[in-house]
Amino acid sequence: MSIKINYKIGLSKNKSFNSILFVDEKFNLSRLKNYLSSSEYSYILDLLQTKDLKKEILSFDFNSKKKIILVSLKKNIKNNEIENLGAKFYDEFKSLKQSEFSLNSDIISLNSNDIISHFLHGLRLKSYSFEKYKSKKNKNKISITVFGKKKISFNNKVKFRAIEEGTFYTRDLVSEPGNILHPDEYAKRIYTLKKFGLKINIYDEKKLKKLGMNTLLGVGQGSVRGSYLVTMEWNGAKNKSKPLAFVGKGVCFDTGGISLKPAKFMEDMTYDMAGSAVVVGLMKSLALRKAKINAVGVVGLVENMPGGNAQRPGDIVKSYSGKTVEILNTDAEGRLVLADALTYTEEKFKPKFIVDLATLTGAIIVSLGSEYAGLFSNDNKLSNQLINAGEQVEEKVWRMPLNKNFDKLIDSKNADMQNINYVGGAGSTTAAQFLQRFILNKTPWAHLDIAGMAFSKYGGALNSGGATGYGVRLLNKLIEDYYE
Structure with a gap:
């Protein structure tokens, strides 16, 4: 239409x-x-x-x-x-x-x-x-x-059009099938956004190996497609203030790897890159409306396949942070992609805060359905800002607990940590607790588990079913109300 x-x-x-x-x-x-x-x-x-x-x-x-x-x-x-x-x-x-x-x-x-x-x-x-x-x-x-x-006003026309363009771009990316939008193609599409004034850097497998991003690379090593980390920088502030950082999980298709998913509904795993798509759409929107802030978007792009070179359950890998991870389940892959991306973002850009987005756990859908994204954070101020922004645009978040007592569920006998909790329960919280270990310098951080929000079979108030673009308007509102 x-x-x-x-x-x-x-x-x-x-x-x-x-x-x-x-x-x-x-x-x-x-x-x-x-x-x-x-x-x-x-x-x-x-x-x-x-x-x-x-x-x-x-x-x-x-x-x-x-x-x-x-x-x-x-x-x-x-x-x-x-x-x-x-x-x-x-x-x-x-x-x-x-x-x-x-x-x-x-x-x-x-x-x-x-x-x-x-x-x-x-x-x-x-x-x-x-x-x-x-x-x-x-x-x-x-x-x-x-x-x-x-x-x-001219400003209103530009602002709303930019938000729409960013949201539609996110929806387009999430809607693409896995045979079209694999990591190689995805990285190329992001690179085209440089025409809007974004500074784009693409780190391919060779560069990632040199950097030591082994948790991210491990997820993609079973695929014939490449694995990438892509950074997008927008410098819209007149001063050299710290940027706002947004990090997204970009698993372009998730079979589960060796820990293979059931066949039923596996076709929906084309949207396992929705967290990254939100970051890309947001960065496009900020550039189009020439937002008066400094921001960086970072996405890890991989395909999780059960190939002959695929990562095995029981493997131990060393992350970019230096911490080691025992892979007990290759289907808990998103947190491995984000682990390296989070530490790199914090170390490289020294941001004011980091918000990451991922279709991370099915458990969050059990908890919150398709009404709220799960919010996990180490910072009350940032959490409250996200909650308020979400209410304004009806992209709601609900804060979930983080606590050191959950750490024992992901501690490993053979490495610094394991990538899943085999005891059972608290699936979304232990995933977030895992991610928190890769924030090394106490940077304010929030994790949004959008597994129940990124895709809708029945449609919502502002979408007609399919990819929702959830998160672009939420984060734009966060920036507009608190940081511009």
Whole structure:
């Protein structure tokens, strides 16, 4: 579905446009007299007597070619609620044959720019679909022309468009099949983002071996594809302040390795790189909107395959940090990729904080379903900021415990630690506890386990099913509210 937004000064002169008009929660029409003909006004006033005013969107067929659509705004409406209204609008009218709409910005007396921006933002986010490999594509278009003397600021247009582009890029990456978006191809795609002003460095297997990133390399050694660490730097601050760091797990396909997964639903493991896709989409968004911060994105890209050279259960590997890990289960691979990436990010960039994202454990889905990402952190301030940002954009996180008492579950008799807890229980927490061991210099750190959030079979408020792009808007909000 294509969404086209136009902006024009003055009233709509095209009487055939479907009209979108905002009203209060009681559907009071008094403010609309200047924007409707007398016949339209009388017609709607009469029909309102028969309508369910508990609905947020009401539609009236004025004639065979024109609808008048009233969108109800309650008092003190929140931005995310306005975005949800935009998404509902899309769902209701996406199949309409007459798909040209006019929207008047002058009707809203308070914060009209924000209301319209958020409404259109929600509409666009909901409209996403991945049809790249379909021979017959959806050619429907929705065209919305925003009329009125009140202009939407240029900054708002740029900001929302950048967030959408970043979110869509993340969704595109997650939606790609494993035979297309393997680590070699993924690294090449990230490199193309340098045209937006990002500084990109790609570390291939030769460089990674020299650096000693053996936990990351061990995961990918059974695949014919390469393994990579890719860094993306955005320097948008005028000073040389410490960057904000975002680290993502990029397992492009996860068979489980020698500890092979069951065949049922293994096709979903194309999205085991969603954490990295969020980081890539976020960095693209920051560059597009020229965010006034310094930031770095780091992703580890591997494919976990059961080849003749694959890592075995019982292997012991030495990480970039110098700590050794006994591999008891090759399907607990994401934490091995992140281990080297986290230590390298902390040592190389000395960031203000590190947030990592990964589809790390099925256990987090048992705990939180598809409503919250699991948040684990060594820092209360950063945790509270993430919780607040998540509430603002409805990409929610729930803080889970970390405690030294969990360490005994991942201590190994043969190495510094083992990569899984064989005793049972606390699967997500012991995975996070493992990651925390690779934060060496007490840098504020948060781990987001997004296994239940990255992909949705049934869709959500702002997505129609499939890859959600969860995390791009959350982290953008974190940056916007607390660090710009």
